[in-house]
Amino acid sequence: MAEIVASLSEERIAYLEGLVSQARTAAAIFTQYTQEDVDRIVKPMVLAGLEQAQYLARLAIEETRLGVVEDKALKNMVATEFVYNYVKDKRTVGTIREFPERGVVEVAEPIGVIFSLTPITNPTSTVLFKCIMAIKTRNAVIFSPHPSAGHCCYEAVRIMHEAAVKHGAPEGVFTCLESQTLQDNAYLMRHKDVGLIDATGGPGMVKAAYSSGKPALGVGPGNTPVYLEKTADLNMAVVDIITSKTFDNGTICASEQTVVIDDEIYDSVLQKFSDLGAHICNEKETELLGRTVIDPKTGYMQPLAVGQKATDIARMVGLSVKPNTKLLIAPIQGVGREYPLSVEKLFPVLAVYRAKSVNEALTVCVDVNHAGGIGHTAVVFSRNDEIIQKFSELMNAGRIIVNSPGSIGALGGVYNDMVPTFSFGCGTGGGNSTTDNVNVYNYLNIKRVARRTQAHMWFRVPNQIYFNMNAVENLRQFPSRSTVIITNPAMEQIGHVDTVRRHIPPETLVHVSVIPDAEPEVKVVMQGVEALNFYKADQIIALGGGSVIDAAKIMKLKYESPEADLEELAAPFLDLRKRVVQYPTEKVTKARLIAISTTSGTGSEVTPFAVLTNKQQGRKVTLADYSLSPDVAIVDPQFVMSMPKGLTADTGVDCLTHALEAGVSIFASPYTDSNAMQAIRMVFKFLPIAYEHPQDEEARTMMHNAACIAAIAFSNASVGVNHALAHAFGARFGVAHGRANALMLPHVIAFNAGVPTKFMPSPNQRGYIAHKKYAMVADLLGLGGKTIEEKVKNLEAATERLLDRLAIPRSIAELGISKEEFERAMPELVKIAFDDPSWRSNPRMPLLSELAELFWSAYRGRSLPTVAKASQPQTAEEWSCV
Amino acid sequence: MTSNGEWLEIDGERVVQGLQAAREALASAHSDVVLDFSAVRRIDPNALRTMEKLAGLADGKAVKVVLRGVNVDIYKVLKLVKLTSRFSFLA
Known part of the structure; x- marks a missing residue:
């Protein structure tokens, strides 16, 4: 910053500080305005812009010598009317969105002072657009127009400012730098009171904005690939491409640059272009064109060609074309420095490529996309949804325009329902922070007001619990063809297994699987699963303490869902409902699990937990899921009397x-x-x-x-x-x-x-x-x-x-x-x-x-603490915690 | 502290005039000047500029300008232009 300050005179710094101070004051005053106040200002601004659309277009043409006056006027109208249509009912003050089911409300906070760079190609329309966005969002803007478009921008700012202030906006809400320098821009980009840089301009300026350390909205350069696929409506496609590429003499950075055409339709497409006023260059003309309109040293387009008519470019190059030629079409055989016309050309010169296959076509589109146009715009003409999907996945572009003109399509609101804009976010590929069609929400700090929500809770218990002495008799009511009893040696020795067997319906085939009386190991579980498979069990009775019941739960899981990965299912989680790993719901077979506990402690007969020991790895894992809960619990004290x-x-x-x-x-x-x-x-x-x-x-x-x-x-x-x-x-x-x-x-x-x-x-x-x-x-x-x-x-x-x-x-x-x-x-x-x-x-x-x-x-160890003697009635407050 | 100072009510419809009157009062003041903003709903850039000047004048005379009854929207405006530290505030 010190270097920048040193490069500016005291007077200049005072001038720049004055602009910032004015904007800061206006932005501060603006914070008091309501949505209604703001909306009252926006509408007359839009009307003023519409009224002056042609005047500003003429000024822009006179000053920049780029583009077409009719198209510039149209752009000014889109920048006002279409943008207004989009923003008029949008809430941008106070609460702007509510999500009652989530308890979340979004509240708008203005940015304050925005430093805005505007381009030479779309000077006045960009100013009109940004002024409307700024008022709608209660921000103040300091404009820095392209040096070759200063006057027309100044006029656009003046018209907007007058309309805004007349209808209640704070004075100084818009200002415009006069005869600015790079040092001015650098100073303002780093000014502590500037909240955001909105840089719509050349790559250098966008890079400068991002390098300043300030939050910035920058717009990257484009190089729009177009895939004209054989199923497309060719008449529509050709007209759309001509409309788009000749719009304002191709100055919109979203306009088509290289059209990749399927071999089958290539000749007829070129014929259609020709019929509608395009000149198809031969090999020599293409070479000449490339050498003239593209700087051979840099590989970028020549500024002199930008925004010029096709006939003027032809004259510049020395081509002989018909007087009403709209577009120069140059066939190319590849993409890269050896094919100069494969780069961005903001003038009515269009490269075309003949592709022998879909794969080749898509490959060339990727190449064009990556030859200076990452993140910007891509266009596809096709009736094949699979092609459109594949194209969309392959292109790195903030806007994929389908069956419509690239430039006007990307602007939004005319050929599609995208947000109208004059600033195309190009995402990280273009060195930008957003892929949005920059809009009012990019001019706001959006605050999320999140109210405390109470999570839904649950209370789950097994379907059936039978308790008290001799509850085991209830086993009779569970029909089974084949039952496997999982138990431990002690249960057999003291006769509990026989007790259980007596109550199983007589027609049931019963097998007893005795496992060690220890926390279950993987090996033991898998042996149990083998038994379940061998006997084709439809019922499992776990008779024992926690270890036996846990083993039976895991056996059932692996029996019903052999693919279940126990290690994966034991993955840690914080909230049962949000866990990453889900237990299997599809089951190969199904067996009823009846748990009969023989200890009075773990409660495993009703819990959704099971502990598994992996001796090889020397560790235990806990499985937890309600699907592990036994189907039936029998809580019969006869099994714990001893x-x-x-x-x-x-x-x-x-x-x-x-x-x-x-x-x-x-x-x-x-x-x-x-x-x-x-x-x-x-x-x-x-x-x-x-x-x-x-x-x-x-x-x-x-x-x-x-x-x-x-x-x-x-x-x-x-x-x-x-x-x-x-x-x-x-x-x-x-x-x-x-x-x-x-x-x-x-x-x-x-x-x-x-x-x-x-x-x-x-x-x-x-x-x-x-x-x-x-x-x-x-x-x-x-x-x-x-x-x-x-x-x-x-x-x-x-x-x-x-x-x-x-x-x-x-x-x-x-x-x-x-x-x-x-x-x-x-x-x-x-x-x-x-x-x-x-x-x-x-x-x-x-x-x-x-x-x-x-x-x-x-x-x-413990030592007995003193016991308070008095017994007092409980107070309401003490109970209120329940 | 403030009870001995001069007390001026600012008319919500004529904020700039009220502040100008305060400037005049401040010119001859030897103690704090209390400006009652209770009736002011909103301020505009002119009012803000006048307040900046008022703060400068008070600094020069080493007296305090106390703002009473400033609503929070206006307080935020003063905060954004970094003027809050140059006034005292009374609820």
């Missing part, structure tokens, strides 16, 4: 952890809360009894039901950081899942009840409520406490008392794990816990350091 004490304790605490984590989950809902809270109440009441009196049928029944109810809650609300910690710790030190959960639980309650270091994004909750939910649990359990803090403390204490009663170790250290060993394991524990998806529904986002601290807290 559960050992330790297993009763561990699985019972697992159930409590499920319920507590579902209760505070960010996906908790009143539906899941009702299940979670009920399960918690049942666990606190019946788990100690089931532990101390294993034969107590009521306690066993209630705990078996509690596990299922808690699983229903966490199937819909998910779990939390407790599970992430337990998974990592349990796997590393070989500690049972329930016990690992138990070791973490009091510490996690305290962690979640505190003020989070990092909040978890949770659109369905209003504020942080985990501590309130814990307090609610304390109230449900009648633990007392006056404040939320006291109630949380009492819940922690009650949990610890429960764990003590169940003889759960108070610390990880008590398991015999040395501090050194634990310390060595810590980095890996933290890494695995952080990678675990469980915590993503936790109310508090755990930092890595916090995960480590939680592990260490569990290592050091």
Whole structure:
């Protein structure tokens, strides 16, 4: 910038600063205007432009010596009338668009001061167009016309400014640089108060605009390829091409440059061109033409030829043509520097190419497109939709014009329903930021006002759940030709398999597949699938704990959908509804899955989860999808009456952890809360009894039901950081899942009840409520406490008392794990816990350091906190979180 | 602070004249001048220019011009032309 300033005189800088100041003031004042104010100004401006269309066209021709006065007048009319027709009902102030179903509203913010460069080829029409856009969007514009079109542009700006100000626009809304220099442009392009550069001009100016560091709308150069395919309406095509290429003597950069014609129609097309006033050059004339109108040094068109009539160009070259010749047509044999006429020619000279095949035709079109016209415009004449589609895919052009003239077609609004414009965005291929037909929306900052939306939630449970003692009898009602029972050795030994068999309809062929009592491995699953295939099973009964039921879920998945890729299906996801990998819906076969749980903890009989171990890779993957949920769950306590004490304790605490984590989950809902809270109440009441009196049928029944109810809650609300910690710790030190959960639980309650270091994004909750939910649990359990803090403390204490009663170790250290060993394991524990998806529904986002601290807290162990004595009635506020 | 200063109400229909009167008042003022903009809905470029001059004059005299009751649309205009820092604002 310093160099630019140094190159300008003080007077010149003062002049430029004056222009910016004036525009800035006008733009600021303009922000107070309403849509109605703006629309009141636009219409008389348009009328003024229409009134002066011919006058401005004459001025442009006199000054630039380019083009055709009639066409320039037409352009001025399109720039006013057609653009008005497009913008008149558009909202450009305040709220401009609403999407009520998405809760999103778009609000317009003006840009402020726009610095606008206008070209020599379309000087006044571009000014008229930009003035209307600027007023419609409440922006001020400083114009910098092409040096050879200064006067006509100045007049166009004056006419627009007068009309605008007369009808209420702020003074100074449009200004025009007089006798500007490149330094002036450079200064203004970098001015801090200029918000946007709108550069419609030559490549150098567009590049300068983009190089300034300011947001810019630049228009790249064109080199429009045309494919005239054999199925096209040839009469229409030839007239359209002549109309377009001769319009304003070819000065519109979207006009046709090279027409690639199918061999079969080539001769007749050229004849038609000739009949309608085109001169077809022979080889020598083509060579002469190329040498004269294209600069051999640069390969670009000669400025002297731009916007000249065909007859004048012929004279310039020394060709003998008829006096009424409209167009010079030059056959070329290729594209590139050795074929000079294959580049952009903003005058009525058109190259043609004879293509022997569709492939050759399209290849040449690609070559033309890439010979200086990337991103601009391409034209195809064809009745074959496949050809049109292929052409559209191949051409890199912001506008693909079909069966209509390139130049007038690209302007929009005449031959098609594209947005009318005088500024063609050419996308990144043309070094531009947009491929749009530049329009009012490019002159606005569009603000998106997004209201908070509440995501749809769900509550899904298996179709049928049979519970209480002897619920297994319900197996009789499920007809089956071939049933495979998946179970583990213990179930066979203690006679549970026989119990189940007794209740299967007698006509059913039953096979028992015994798998190891461990988390299922891929190998075990595939063996099970083989059995299902061998027996052509139409029913699978999973009899066992979580591992067996999980195995059966995965066997069913692979049996029904053999192509399912388990590794891929285990891909991580954040939101079940938006997950990348979808579970198969097409099934080769179909089998009913009945899950009979023999432990009271995992609740796998109703959950959509299954854990799979890959021993070869040494890792576990969790599969999650509602299609994994069993079709029928049987929650019969007769299968848990003989559960050992330790297993009763561990699985019972697992159930409590499920319920507590579902209760505070960010996906908790009143539906899941009702299940979670009920399960918690049942666990606190019946788990100690089931532990101390294993034969107590009521306690066993209630705990078996509690596990299922808690699983229903966490199937819909998910779990939390407790599970992430337990998974990592349990796997590393070989500690049972329930016990690992138990070791973490009091510490996690305290962690979640505190003020989070990092909040978890949770659109369905209003504020942080985990501590309130814990307090609610304390109230449900009648633990007392006056404040939320006291109630949380009492819940922690009650949990610890429960764990003590169940003889759960108070610390990880008590398991015999040395501090050194634990310390060595810590980095890996933290890494695995952080990678675990469980915590993503936790109310508090755990930092890595916090995960480590939680592990260490569990290592050091718990000590009973003080219990608040007073029992206070619940307040409305405390309950309001539900 | 402002209670001792001169208090002028700006007529919403004659903003420039009101501001010119304020300039005259400012010329003889020794303490803050409070301009009540409560009745002003919108300002135009002339008003804005006059306000710029007013701010310059106040700077020269080392007194404060306090604008009262400026609606937020006008406040945004002043913000865009970087004039807000040169006035004090009273709700």
